[in-house]
Amino acid sequence: MRITDITLDRLRLDLDPPLPVAWDPEPRRVFDATIVRVHTDAGITGIGSGDTMTGFEAHRHLFVGEDPLAIHRHVRAIETCNFHGGAYWPLEAALWDVVGKAAALPVATLFGGATDRIPAYASCCVLRPAEERAEQARRAAAEGFRALKIRIDRDHVDDGVAAVAAVREALGDGFAIMVDLNQSWRTAGDTDPATDLVRTRRLVRRLAELDVFWVEEPLPYTDPDGFRTLRAENPGVRIAAGEMHHSPAELLRYLEQDVLDVYQPDVVLAVGMSRARTLAEVAALKHRAFTPHSWTNGIGVLANLHVAAGVGGGPFFEFPYDPPDWTPRRRDFMLAEPIGVDADGCVVVPDAPGLGVRLDEEAVERWRI
Numbered sequence: 001m002r003i004t005d006i007t008l009d010r011l012r013l014d015l016d017p018p019l020p021v022a023w024d025p026e027p028r029r030v031f032d033a034t035i036v037r038v039h040t041d042a043g044i045t046g047i048g049s050g051d052t053m054t055g056f057e058a059h060r061h062l063f064v065g066e067d068p069l070a071i072h073r074h075v076r077a078i079e080t081c082n083f084h085g086g087a088y089w090p091l092e093a094a095l096w097d098v099v100g101k102a103a104a105l106p107v108a109t110l111f112g113g114a115t116d117r118i119p120a121y122a123s124c125c126v127l128r129p130a131e132e133r134a135e136q137a138r139r140a141a142a143e144g145f146r147a148l149k150i151r152i153d154r155d156h157v158d159d160g161v162a163a164v165a166a167v168r169e170a171l172g173d174g175f176a177i178m179v180d181l182n183q184s185w186r187t188a189g190d191t192d193p194a195t196d197l198v199r200t201r202r203l204v205r206r207l208a209e210l211d212v213f214w215v216e217e218p219l220p221y222t223d224p225d226g227f228r229t230l231r232a233e234n235p236g237v238r239i240a241a242g243e244m245h246h247s248p249a250e251l252l253r254y255l256e257q258d259v260l261d262v263y264q265p266d267v268v269l270a271v272g273m274s275r276a277r278t279l280a281e282v283a284a285l286k287h288r289a290f291t292p293h294s295w296t297n298g299i300g301v302l303a304n305l306h307v308a309a310g311v312g313g314g315p316f317f318e319f320p321y322d323p324p325d326w327t328p329r330r331r332d333f334m335l336a337e338p339i340g341v342d343a344d345g346c347v348v349v350p351d352a353p354g355l356g357v358r359l360d361e362e363a364v365e366r367w368r369i
Helices: 056-062 071-083 089-102 128-141 158-171 197-209 224-233 246-255 273-285 296-312 361-367
Strands: 003-019 030-040 047-050 118-124 147-152 176-180 214-216 238-241 316-320 347-349
Touching: 003 056, 003 089, 003 361, 030 089, 047 089, 047 214, 047 238, 056 071, 056 089, 071 089, 071 246, 071 273, 089 296, 118 238, 118 296, 147 158, 197 224, 224 238, 273 296, 273 361, 296 316
Parallel strands: 118 147, 118 316, 147 176, 176 214, 214 238
Antiparallel strands: 003 030, 030 047, 118 347
16 A cells, blocks of 8 residues: 555634633634545545644655555654654544554554543633633533533632632532643743742642642643652642643653653644654553643544543543533534533544544535635
C-alpha cells in the first residue's frame, strides 16, 4: 500500500455569539478546523484533525509515495517538519486511521485495548458566577457526568474559588472537581506574566480545602521545581500539566524527576499519538496518571480517546463542554454526529475500524475556506 495524496480541507465556523474562553484575551469569533485526508492506492482514506497544519503543503512530498503503515518513519519525518515551525500531528492521526482500517480494528485496540470507555469530565471554558456555575454543574451531573473542570482567572481568584465552593456544595463530595489555572503557556498576544509561586501556593491551599481532584497548569512549564513544591505542600491535591508541552524529552525528564501527578499532552497538538503512548506507558509504570488534553474538535477528541483508552489512561477523559456557549454540536460541526457521553457519563471508543470518524461532507463543503 502507498500514499497517493494528502489533502487538506480548511474549515471556518463563524461563532455567533462569540465564545469568551477564559484563557484568551478576546472572545473567539471563529472556530477553525483543518481536516487531513491520507489517500492510498488501496482505496483506504485516513482522516485526522487538530492543529491548523499551516505550511504543510511544502512538506507533502515527504510522505506521498511512502507506505502509510510505516508509522515510525512518518513520526520521525513529522518531527523534522515540526522543528522548522510546523505542528503536523493531525497527519499522524490520519495515518493511524489508515492502519486501523487496514487491520479492521479500532486504533485503541492497536494501542493496547485496555478499555473501550473512560468516564468523562465536563471541561468548561467560560468564567461564570458561582451560582450559575453550580446550576450548570447540576445539569451536567444529571446528564451523567461524574466530574467537571472549572477555570479560574488569575485576576479574579476569589470569584473562581467561590464557583468551586458552590459546585462542591451543590453536588457533594462524590462529584470530582478539577480546576485549571491556565498558567503554563500563553495564547498569541497574551504577554502578561504567569502568577508567581507565592500566590499560586496560597490558591492551591484554598482549593485543597475544597477537595479538588486536581489543579491543572498552575505554573509555567519552565518551573518544574515550583510544580514539585506545590505537590509537596498539598498531598491531597493532584498537580496536572503538559497539555501543550511539545517536547517528549522534557516530559520524560518530568517523569524521571517526578514533577507531576497527571500528564496531559494532547496527541494532535503537542506530541503525537505514538510519543503520547510512550509517555503514558512510562507514567503508568511510575504510578502516575495520563489523561490527555482534547480541546480541538471531535476528530481530535477521538484521536486522544483512542490513545487514552488503548493504554488505560484516566481516571477521567477531557470532554470540552460548557453549554450554551460550547456544545458538542458547535465543537463537532464537521461530523455527521457530534461525539457525546453515554448514560454513565463515559466517552465510548467507536467500534468502527480506525478512529471512527464520520464526516458530514455537506458541512465540510459549506464551511470550507
